[in-house]
Amino acid sequence: MKEIFSKNAPSAIGPYSQAVEKDEFIFVSGQLPIDSNTSLIKEDIASQTRQALQNIKYILEEANLQMKDIVKTTILLKNLDDFEIVNKxxxxxxxxPFPARTTYEVSRLPKEALIEIETIAKK
Incomplete structure (x- = not known):
């Protein structure tokens, strides 16, 4: 197993890797909407969704992959009423063809984020 790390995405806030490569797959840990330059989380769901997806993009770039290489996503939302905005x-x-996806509403996320997204990509 090989660790994948991007300085453009926020560092892990616990004992885990941003992503790991195993065989032909890249498993990207749940990405919070943290800006790696400021360590800030914006307040609105639209900005948070864009930041979480941008962090995933940065990590995949370290593995020479693109968003089109993602085969599965999992989205954790603080409020399922944000589903339409997140989808847009x-x-x-x-x-x-879009990746397979699961979306859950959860009671709380780290750093009081409104969204967290994890992905699996295939080389």
Whole structure:
């Protein structure tokens, strides 16, 4: 197993890697909407969704992959009422055929974030 790390994405806030490569797969840990330059999380769901997806993009670039290489995503939302906004922004980052996806509403996320997104990509 090989660790994948991007200085453009926020460092892990616990004992885990930003991503790991195993065989032909890249497993990207849940990305919070943290800006690696400022360590800040913006307040609105649209900005947070874009930042989380941008962090994923940065990590995949370290493995010479693109968003189109993602085969599965999992989205954790603080409020499922944000689903429509998240879908609109998600559609800006992905094209058909879209990755398989699961979305959950959760009671709380680290750093009081409104969203966290994890992905699996294939080389």
């Amino acid at each position: 922004i998600y559609n800006e980052y992905f094209t058909p």
